[in-house]
Amino acid sequence: MQRKNLKALLMIIISVALVLAACTPAATPPVAPPAAGDAPAGDAPAGDAPAATGEPILFGHLAYHTGGFGFHGPQFDASVNLAIREANQDPPLGRPISPAWHVDVGTLGEGDAARQLVDAHGVHILYNTAGQYITYRQWILQHVADNDGPLMPSIHGGAVPDKYGGTPLEPLMRGEPQTSEMAMAMLLDFYDMGGRSVVIVASDREEMMQQRAYTIEAAELLGIEVLDVIVIQPGETSYRAEASRVVMHDPDGVIQFSHAGCSGIFLSNATELGASDMLWYVETNSAFQPFVDAATIDAINAQRTVRWPTIAVQDNPAWHHFSALWYDFWDPRPDEPAHNYYVTSSWDILMLTFLAIEKAGSLYASDWVPAMYAIAAPGGEIVHTYLDGIAALRAGREIQYVGVVGTLDFSSTGTINMDWVVGSWNPDGTPNYDGNVITRQRQNEIISQLTTEWSWD
Amino acid sequence: MNPILLQFTFIIGLLEAAPMVLAAVGFTLIYRLNGFVNVAYSENLTIGAYTGVVLNTMLGLGFYVAIIPAVLVSGLFSVATYLLVFRPAMRRGVNKTELIIMSVGLSFLIRYGLTMVFGVLPYPFTHDRTFIRFLNIGITDLQIVCLILAALVSIFYLMFMFRTNYGEKMRALSDNEQLAKTSGINPLRVTIMIWFMAGVAGGFAGVFLGVFSIVVPWLGWYEILFIMMITIIGGIGSVPGAIVAGLATSILRSGVTLMSDSYAGAVTLLVLFIVALKYQAVRKGGIKT
Numbered sequence: 044m045q046r047k048n049l050k051a052l053l054m055i056i057i058s059v060a061l062v063l064a065a066c067t068p069a070a071t072p073p074v075a076p077p078a079a080g081d082a083p084a085g086d087a088p089a090g091d092a093p094a095a096t097g098e099p100i101l102f103g104h105l106a107y108h109t110g111g112f113g114f115h116g117p118q119f120d121a122s123v124n125l126a127i128r129e130a131n132q133d134p135p136l137g138r139p140i141s142p143a144w145h146v147d148v149g150t151l152g153e154g155d156a157a158r159q160l161v162d163a164h165g166v167h168i169l170y171n172t173a174g175q176y177i178t179y180r181q182w183i184l185q186h187v188a189d190n191d192g193p194l195m196p197s198i199h200g201g202a203v204p205d206k207y208g209g210t211p212l213e214p215l216m217r218g219e220p221q222t223s224e225m226a227m228a229m230l231l232d233f234y235d236m237g238g239r240s241v242v243i244v245a246s247d248r249e250e251m252m253q254q255r256a257y258t259i260e261a262a263e264l265l266g267i268e269v270l271d272v273i274v275i276q277p278g279e280t281s282y283r284a285e286a287s288r289v290v291m292h293d294p295d296g297v298i299q300f301s302h303a304g305c306s307g308i309f310l311s312n313a314t315e316l317g318a319s320d321m322l323w324y325v326e327t328n329s330a331f332q333p334f335v336d337a338a339t340i341d342a343i344n345a346q347r348t349v350r351w352p353t354i355a356v357q358d359n360p361a362w363h364h365f366s367a368l369w370y371d372f373w374d375p376r377p378d379e380p381a382h383n384y385y386v387t388s389s390w391d392i393l394m395l396t397f398l399a400i401e402k403a404g405s406l407y408a409s410d411w412v413p414a415m416y417a418i419a420a421p422g423g424e425i426v427h428t429y430l431d432g433i434a435a436l437r438a439g440r441e442i443q444y445v446g447v448v449g450t451l452d453f454s455s456t457g458t459i460n461m462d463w464v465v466g467s468w469n470p471d472g473t474p475n476y477d478g479n480v481i482t483r484q485r486q487n488e489i490i491s492q493l494t495t496e497w498s499w500d
Numbered sequence: 501m502n503p504i505l506l507q508f509t510f511i512i513g514l515l516e517a518a519p520m521v522l523a524a525v526g527f528t529l530i531y532r533l534n535g536f537v538n539v540a541y542s543e544n545l546t547i548g549a550y551t552g553v554v555l556n557t558m559l560g561l562g563f564y565v566a567i568i569p570a571v572l573v574s575g576l577f578s579v580a581t582y583l584l585v586f587r588p589a590m591r592r593g594v595n596k597t598e599l600i601i602m603s604v605g606l607s608f609l610i611r612y613g614l615t616m617v618f619g620v621l622p623y624p625f626t627h628d629r630t631f632i633r634f635l636n637i638g639i640t641d642l643q644i645v646c647l648i649l650a651a652l653v654s655i656f657y658l659m660f661m662f663r664t665n666y667g668e669k670m671r672a673l674s675d676n677e678q679l680a681k682t683s684g685i686n687p688l689r690v691t692i693m694i695w696f697m698a699g700v701a702g703g704f705a706g707v708f709l710g711v712f713s714i715v716v717p718w719l720g721w722y723e724i725l726f727i728m729m730i731t732i733i734g735g736i737g738s739v740p741g742a743i744v745a746g747l748a749t750s751i752l753r754s755g756v757t758l759m760s761d762s763y764a765g766a767v768t769l770l771v772l773f774i775v776a777l778k779y780q781a782v783r784k785g786g787i788k789t
Contacts, residue, residue: 113620149620247763276762278722280713283512284757284765290638291504304622308713315631316512317638336624337714345631 097138100406102127103146103160103193105171110149111277111302114333118379120145122386123170125372126393133433135401143170154179161186166193167406168396172215173199174250176207177499184213191407196396198388200457201225202250204497209457214408216415216457218392219354219384222300223497226254227489228352228463228481229298229324230261235479236348238295238322240268242288244309246277251300253497258298261489270294277305286313289321296322296347303329307337310349314342323349327385332378335472343468350467353384353476354448361427361446365390382476391446395419398432398444412457418444419451460487507635509758513751515643518650519545519708521746523723524730525657525739526578526701532674532737533694534590536599537728540581540606541702545720546614548574548703549710553623563627563711564645571703578699579692581606587691607721614717622714646708653704654743657697661739670694674737729769733776 104123107116120143127140134140144164146156153175160166161183169183172195187193191211200208200217201224208215233241241262245255255272262269270292273285286309289297297313299306306325323346325334330351335343343349356362362382369381379386396411399418403410417423418432423441426432435442443450451459463486466478523545530538552570555561585606589599629640661667673680673690681687702720709719734745749769757765 109615109620114622116620274761274763276766278718279762280709280719280722281516283515284508284754285762287508287512287637287758291508304714304716311712315629315638315640315643316508317631317633333622333714336622339624339629341629 097136099139099141100134100136100168100400101141101164101166102143102168103157103164103166103170104143105148105153105156105160105169105173106145107149108145108147111304112328113149114303114331115328115385116147116149118375118383118386119171119389121373121375122389123393125368126390126397128372129368129394129429130397133430135397135433136404136406140397148173148175152178154182157183161193169193169195170197170393171199172197172203174202174248176200176203176215177249180207180499187212187214187408191409194396194400194406194408194411196392198385198392204253204499205454205456205458206498207456209412209453209455211409211412214412214457216392216396216412216453217459218388218395218451220459220461220463222250222254223257223490224460224483224486225327225352225463226258226298226300227261227486228465229326229350230258230265230267231481231485231489232350232352232465232479233296233298233322233324234265234267236296236322236350238267240270240292240294240296242271242273242292242294242297243269244273244275244285244289244297244299244301246301246305247274248277253495254300256495256497257490257493258300260493260495264489264492275301275305275309277302279305280308281312282309283312283316285309286318287316289313290316290318293318294321296324298324300326302326303331303334304337307334307339310338310346311342314345319345320347322347325349325351327352330378330383330466330474332376335468340470340472343472344470348467350465350478352463352465352481354388354461355464355476355480356382356387356447357445357449359427359445359447361391362387364428365447378474387447391444391448391451394429394432394446395444395451397429398436398442401433401436415457416453418442419453421450421452504636505755505758507637509751509755511635511637511639512758513754514647514747515639516754517747517750518647519705520723520726520730520750521654521743522650522701522708523705523727524734524742524746525654526698526705527727528731528734528737528739528742529694529698529701531731532739533670533691534586534599536596537603538586539600539603539724540585540610541578541603541698542720542724542727543607543610543614544574544578544699544702545706545709545723546611546715546717547577548706549715549719550614550618550623550706551703552707552710553625553715557623557626563625563642567649567704567707570707571700574703574706575696575699578695578702582691582695607724611717611721618717620717622716624714625711627711642711646711650704650708653701657701657739658743660697666690666693726769729773732780733772735776735780 106120107113123143131139144160146159148156157179160169195215198218200215201219201221205221207213243255243258245251259269271288273288275282275285306329366381399411399414403414421443423443424435425445426435426442427445432442432444460483462483463481464478466476469475527541548570551573552566555566556563629642632639669685669690673685673687730745730749731742734741753765753769756768
């Protein structure tokens, strides 16, 4: 009898623990909107902020708390929470922005998370549509057609083919360039470093396979010999068999399109098998500590250089404002500096989003999309912070937001085009963000000649 | 076939086989004894890897020193799952299918429990490597040691099962529990020993997988399908079969991947799996008639 009671008690404790765990809040605490009458901080102009009243603007974030991108989760959540806090000092339309719902896509998938945010929570802003957009595109397009929303700013929209987005019927507006342009930056830097023979490695994911296709064609245009093209399955613990092909070919270098863990393991395996003194290129997501942990310092140092593309921050008031806020807001890991690619572009696209809502005068996609183009395009008064922008808009002036990464000059499908900087890992395992600048003009010269097309139709 | 290709195939195949052989041995031990597919066995690998990384990277123990306590913890964890979950269920008359479903649930519980404790940041082992060339192929001293350890552990398990009194009791219990009881064998004690040994084998596999990659909560989960396939190919319940199948499939898969891609390697394994199932079904049908 006693044993039965003990077991029952154990079951109850475990059940309660599971329920509590399920109720645990997101990686970073949601930010409550400020009370009406709070003075705006920082660079905001003098003057009274309107009281924050009205129905809140509901914000949904497609977050990464588990899976291959899980280690980015805290900084993505923090970048969203910080942006919301900034805007809530003087929210657009006088409507406070709700604490974000950070719904994990790493386990359930992006489609399920998007449906939860849109259907269950009724979000006005669905942030960070990414590579799994194809799984719910038809559904969200119908929802937008029926409801004129949600708004879909994204820093991962570069994983969506560039023919989609940028219209009121598909209000996907990107804060980062296309992954194809990232691939061109890697290839052009490889060429500048003297690489003339390459092995291309790509994870079996939609956007990475597209990067592979673009790179194969572009390499031919540049006169770089593609010795092998290797496809790997994401999430495996060993890529020795695949990596041995790199050793057998002995190229000038390797260009890899994979997650940080996969890239690191592949580099480590290849180095163990004898690959050395090569030009090694990995994606932006590998500019973080988990890549070093997977690859190991001695494998990185066995190569001539291990490099990755990023976007340079501008030395302007936007950067100074944001960087101070970033370190004040939370305690990032050493490999999550304020100038890292993800958080800077996240900041800018969200500042643009909130300013565009004010300019649009509504939360409808049909109003917001034109407002995004208007605020991003040159011609208005240049502003570098949200508070400057909102004050100018309320005073009836046209603005152009120039942010941490500079101008976000949208194409007709909501894509952007930027200069890349190719950084590298130092011998001590710290990231070196100073590197070779690959201008957008150089990228476009190559991209304009490519015949490879990417479509989900 | 190109001799260089053959060399790469063989050496890489051996390196890939080391953890898979051990995992398959542990998996098949449990199946042989209790007759169900224990999906939660995947978490023995993960527990072993995390224990190792805690001892090695966080507490500063040398890698080789950290192995033993890591695998012992994995063994104890395996016993705990048996005593707390599976044994009570079996005593209540839960059938094999329900046990499999329970094991899946247990796997989720443990995996997400580890995620709550350790987070999703990957953890590396801390170890030095010396790069060596062997038959014109790069290899490290750590890989050689792990290969040797894996071989020794496999031989130990074989010898234990077929050359010791305890091993004889284990086989007797697996084959016929009632008869084993009447022969004076203590079923609980022997069962605990089997689950412990299975867990230790899984712990070794987890440490070897983790040291050559990174330790994440889904380390074992991503391998469980391959472990099951290898075990079935080798004849589920057979320790020698698990060892031979682990070696053969790893070498074959490496060779196919080398010449083609990882899809082809996985398909090769799948074809072997289907052939093995067919063969075993025909063999069973032959015995019945």
